[in-house]
Amino acid sequence: MLGICLDNVRKTVPLVHNITNYVTVNDVANILLACGGSPIMSDEPEDVEDITSICGGLNINIGTLNQRSIQGMHRAGKKAAQLHHVLLLDPVGAGASALRTNTAVDLMEQLPFTVIRGNISEIKTLALGSGKTRGVDADVSDAVSDENLDSAVAFVKDFAQRSHAIVAVTGAIDLVSDGQRCFVIRNGRPEMGKITGTGCQLSGMMTAFVVANPDRRLEAAAAAVCAMGLAGETGWSRMAPGDGNSTYRNRIIDAIYNMDGAALDKGAKYEVR
Amino acid sequence: MLGICLDNVRKTVPLVHNITNYVTVNDVANILLACGGSPIMSDEPEDVEDITSICGGLNINIGTLNQRSIQGMHRAGKKAAQLHHVLLLDPVGAGASALRTNTAVDLMEQLPFTVIRGNISEIKTLALGSGKTRGVDADVSDAVSDENLDSAVAFVKDFAQRSHAIVAVTGAIDLVSDGQRCFVIRNGRPEMGKITGTGCQLSGMMTAFVVANPDRRLEAAAAAVCAMGLAGETGWSRMAPGDGNSTYRNRIIDAIYNMDGAALDKGAKYEVR
Amino acid sequence: MLGICLDNVRKTVPLVHNITNYVTVNDVANILLACGGSPIMSDEPEDVEDITSICGGLNINIGTLNQRSIQGMHRAGKKAAQLHHVLLLDPVGAGASALRTNTAVDLMEQLPFTVIRGNISEIKTLALGSGKTRGVDADVSDAVSDENLDSAVAFVKDFAQRSHAIVAVTGAIDLVSDGQRCFVIRNGRPEMGKITGTGCQLSGMMTAFVVANPDRRLEAAAAAVCAMGLAGETGWSRMAPGDGNSTYRNRIIDAIYNMDGAALDKGAKYEVR
Numbered sequence: 010m011l012g013i014c015l016d017n018v019r020k021t022v023p024l025v026h027n028i029t030n031y032v033t034v035n036d037v038a039n040i041l042l043a044c045g046g047s048p049i050m051s052d053e054p055e056d057v058e059d060i061t062s063i064c065g066g067l068n069i070n071i072g073t074l075n076q077r078s079i080q081g082m083h084r085a086g087k088k089a090a091q092l093h094h095v096l097l098l099d100p101v102g103a104g105a106s107a108l109r110t111n112t113a114v115d116l117m118e119q120l121p122f123t124v125i126r127g128n129i130s131e132i133k134t135l136a137l138g139s140g141k142t143r144g145v146d147a148d149v150s151d152a153v154s155d156e157n158l159d160s161a162v163a164f165v166k167d168f169a170q171r172s173h174a175i176v177a178v179t180g181a182i183d184l185v186s187d188g189q190r191c192f193v194i195r196n197g198r199p200e201m202g203k204i205t206g207t208g209c210q211l212s213g214m215m216t217a218f219v220v221a222n223p224d225r226r227l228e229a230a231a232a233a234v235c236a237m238g239l240a241g242e243t244g245w246s247r248m249a250p251g252d253g254n255s256t257y258r259n260r261i262i263d264a265i266y267n268m269d270g271a272a273l274d275k276g277a278k279y280e281v282r
Numbered sequence: 283m284l285g286i287c288l289d290n291v292r293k294t295v296p297l298v299h300n301i302t303n304y305v306t307v308n309d310v311a312n313i314l315l316a317c318g319g320s321p322i323m324s325d326e327p328e329d330v331e332d333i334t335s336i337c338g339g340l341n342i343n344i345g346t347l348n349q350r351s352i353q354g355m356h357r358a359g360k361k362a363a364q365l366h367h368v369l370l371l372d373p374v375g376a377g378a379s380a381l382r383t384n385t386a387v388d389l390m391e392q393l394p395f396t397v398i399r400g401n402i403s404e405i406k407t408l409a410l411g412s413g414k415t416r417g418v419d420a421d422v423s424d425a426v427s428d429e430n431l432d433s434a435v436a437f438v439k440d441f442a443q444r445s446h447a448i449v450a451v452t453g454a455i456d457l458v459s460d461g462q463r464c465f466v467i468r469n470g471r472p473e474m475g476k477i478t479g480t481g482c483q484l485s486g487m488m489t490a491f492v493v494a495n496p497d498r499r500l501e502a503a504a505a506a507v508c509a510m511g512l513a514g515e516t517g518w519s520r521m522a523p524g525d526g527n528s529t530y531r532n533r534i535i536d537a538i539y540n541m542d543g544a545a546l547d548k549g550a551k552y553e554v555r
Numbered sequence: 556m557l558g559i560c561l562d563n564v565r566k567t568v569p570l571v572h573n574i575t576n577y578v579t580v581n582d583v584a585n586i587l588l589a590c591g592g593s594p595i596m597s598d599e600p601e602d603v604e605d606i607t608s609i610c611g612g613l614n615i616n617i618g619t620l621n622q623r624s625i626q627g628m629h630r631a632g633k634k635a636a637q638l639h640h641v642l643l644l645d646p647v648g649a650g651a652s653a654l655r656t657n658t659a660v661d662l663m664e665q666l667p668f669t670v671i672r673g674n675i676s677e678i679k680t681l682a683l684g685s686g687k688t689r690g691v692d693a694d695v696s697d698a699v700s701d702e703n704l705d706s707a708v709a710f711v712k713d714f715a716q717r718s719h720a721i722v723a724v725t726g727a728i729d730l731v732s733d734g735q736r737c738f739v740i741r742n743g744r745p746e747m748g749k750i751t752g753t754g755c756q757l758s759g760m761m762t763a764f765v766v767a768n769p770d771r772r773l774e775a776a777a778a779a780v781c782a783m784g785l786a787g788e789t790g791w792s793r794m795a796p797g798d799g800n801s802t803y804r805n806r807i808i809d810a811i812y813n814m815d816g817a818a819l820d821k822g823a824k825y826e827v828r
Contacts (some may be wrong), residue, residue: 035478037307050346078349106606107559110600206581243524253811255589264524266528311578324648332651332654350621493758536800539749
């Protein structure tokens with residue numbers, strides 16, 4: 010069921026416009042190519058409207074935002090919304106600075122995001138208007154676990170309803186909800202947290218998945234989460250003694266490159282609540 | 283014949299100033315080091331004149347242009363031209379937005395480029411004043427093939443004459459012409475298109491090749507194209523089951539690192555028309 | 556003795572704010588994660604004060620400086636100084652342009668740096684007010700060698716005293732001094748110079764080491780230098796035929812990921828003068 014979402018990316022080669030941080034942008038581009046999409050990057054306000062017009066989706070990531078790129082996010086977002094494109098927000102570091110929190114909140118208020126994807130701290134910041142983000146990594150005390158799963162699912166469903174978006178909270182257990190249903194996903198490995206940008210990569214890839222599956226957007230977002238986690242598992246199984254996080258980064262992108270819908274269906278670990 | 287062009291890079295260690303996009307800049311730096319050159323990056327208008335003065339060549343790539351870096355391109359280009367440095371233009375995404383098209387055309391009108399390198403859509407945009415660029419990748423319908431090779435060679439020769447530059451159009455078949463002769467090159471693999479930035483890498487490396495070979499610039503530009511394609515072949519031969527585009531990226535740069543002139547002469551596949 | 560400095564990084568997971576160049580930023584983030592630290596990147600003047608406040612150290616690298624990021628460096632630096640955070644300066648390319656030299660000198664005059672790390676050309680530029688930097692790589696004629704070791708050690712001690720900072724000069728032989736003692740370090744391999752950004756990576760990692768070891772800052776800075784060099788040795792030992800600088804980059808970060816204090820103690824090659 011989720012596998013077809015990946016197959017549709019490879020069939021339709023969705024072009025994704027990324028306004029993303031300069032830390033992980035190369036990996037975002039390569040994982041988009043790996044999954045069958047096509048990336049284009051542009052953040053200059055005078056450039057973004059034309060660029061987003063030829064794309065199917067827009068991935069806005071505020072990881073290394075600046076005053077110029079914030080303008081670019083708004084102009085690109087307005088144009089993408091006019092064209093009914095898929096719009097994804099990755100609020101990197103929301104809660105860690107006033108500028109990041111305010112920028113993410115402003116974007117949410119002014120743009121009809123299709124998907125909002127972040128860690129639990131970032132999403133709580135957006136949902137509750139506050140947060141205790143420790144840097145850009147999730148505060149461990151907030152982590153979704155089997156102990157707090159019921160309340161976490163309720164929180165994500167509620168925020169999805171209020172924001173009129175699919176909300177994806179990623180961590181040891183991932184939650185993806187459109188407000189009605191919630192995918193609870195258990196793919197992935199803890200070592201993925203030792204690589205910079207697995208979240209950014211997922212946001213880019215998720216945009217492509219949702220563009221390629223207009224009739225099943227929730228499943229597409231969940232499929233991207235399962236694919237990323239499964240790639241983390243497959244990539245880890247190929248690690249040799251002495252390998253570390255830099256090689257692991259390559260192995261994960263390689264695993265996406267070699268994944269097809271059947272493998273995703275077989276490896277995806279989720280339940281729907 | 284082409285191999286000596288690579289040997290000259292390793293002998294003279296040309297310093298190349300790159301104003302290039304933040305997506306693929308790390309790979310551009312590493313491939314420049316791999317081929318024997320030395321990279322330096324600077325795009326701030328107040329910095330670029332000093333930096334370009336100590337270099338032998340300037341590689342301008344408009345992949346993630348912004349208003350500030352466009353100023354940097356013009357100031358660096360004027361200084362480099364005064365000093366008779368090698369000047370290369372990589373018009374990434376020309377045709378995909380008005381800003382990109384206009385910036386590339388402005389740069390061409392104001393600077394005496396030694397080389398212009400792009401895919402067929404980008405080069406047609408510059409040559410014909412129009413284009414149907416689909417994102418930053420070449421439109422398949424425009425691809426140079428055995429069927430349209432004669433007209434493609436004639437087009438590239440004509441544009442080289444009119445622009446007073448060496449023109450390199452890269453794709454499944456690569457064409458490199460100074461307006462008189464045209465190298466038709468058949469190195470490379472289609473999987474290279476699944477890595478972000480092989481074109482950007484080639485532009486950086488080509489700048490070093492042309493700087494290191496002032497008496498045979500056309501051969502040097504063609505040698506860089508052959509070297510990149512041959513590295514794509516060598517790199518692919520070292521791929522293991524489960525490897526994908528991220529590992530392939532590393533393998534290609536590694537192959538350049540280990541290539542010498544004799545290997546390039548042996549592996550280069552071209553004819554001159 | 557140095558090994559405990561690495562163990563302390565893994566125990567305390569120091570959060571490091573990096574204002575660094577876009578060429579090597581991804582590798583800086585991954586090596587910080589590899590050694591047990593946590594990276595965050597932000598260069599927007601309106602963002603940096605909040606971000607640096609939640610961190611333990613600030614790594615300022617001027618590799619692709621621009622007018623906006625220079626403002627960010629000063630604002631972040633002032634806030635970090637108020638909070639008595641660890642402050643590191645990596646003056647990439649000082650001596651290669653007036654803007655870089657002036658920016659590095661301005662930063663030194665206005666901020667109480669804990670550590671200044673660069674190659675011999677850059678450090679001489681700062682110390683002597685002049686330099687013959689060839690691009691961003693060290694001028695070979697300046698290289699620290701067994702022949703000029705006594706005078707080089709005296710120079711580094713003197714500059715450390717005058718700048719009230721730990722000074723780290725890296726090259727074939729590395730020198731790290733607080734003005735009283737000088738670590739003379741002989742780890743590493745010459746092939747590390749064929750990878751872009753090993754110096755930038757070291758600066759990021761060194762910031763984490765010094766943050767995690769407030770009572771032995773000199774030892775911590777020296778430990779970071781030894782760890783980087785040892786990783787270069789370990790990484791090289793894992794290279795296969797056909798591997799080159801791109802794979803070597805991964806192997807070095809991987810080696811940091813797998814290094815513990817005992818291995819560092821065993822592999823560190825240094826004397827104290």
